[in-house]
Amino acid sequence: MTKADQLVDHAADRLQKFANEAATEGGLMAKLAEPLADDAAFIRQLKPSLIKARIQGEAPTGLPPRHGTVAPSGPQLGQRTQGGGPNPFLVIGIALVAGIVLAKVIDWRGHAHPRD
Numbered sequence: 001m002t003k004a005d006q007l008v009d010h011a012a013d014r015l016q017k018f019a020n021e022a023a024t025e026g027g028l029m030a031k032l033a034e035p036l037a038d039d040a041a042f043i044r045q046l047k048p049s050l051i052k053a054r055i056q057g058e059a060p061t062g063l064p065p066r067h068g069t070v071a072p073s074g075p076q077l078g079q080r081t082q083g084g085g086p087n088p089f090l091v092i093g094i095a096l097v098a099g100i101v102l103a104k105v106i107d108w109r110g111h112a113h114p115r116d
Contacts, residue, residue, distance in 0.1 A: 005047045016040040023070040033070045 001009075019036035022029040053059035 002049055005049050008043060008047045012040045012043040015043060019070050037070045 015036060019033045019040060022036060023033035024030075050059055
């Protein structure tokens with residue numbers, strides 16, 4: 001591997017490391033992590049020795065595009081999002097009680113103004 005290949009590899013490694021860090025941050029940076037990982041995979045294909053081999057016909061040229069991968073920051077099972085929110089059963093229970101109370105109020109007001 002030539003010094004130029006090592007330089008290109010080092011740049012791709014740094015970009016991949018930045019993509020992995022961006023994936024762990026969340027928000028807009030997490031959305032940019034996958035394209036950055038794709039760019040790192042593309043940069044690895046730009047090694048001068050590989051370009052030279054393609055020009056001389058020694059390396060395949062019709063390969064499908066490679067996609068970069070972003071490593072997860074840690075175990076993915078059991079994680080809760082920030083804030084978490086209230087228990088869903090509590091929300092459903094409150095909605096049920098509110099619906100019953102609203103139905104009773106509407107029914108009670110219906111007796112006050114009967115339609116004959």
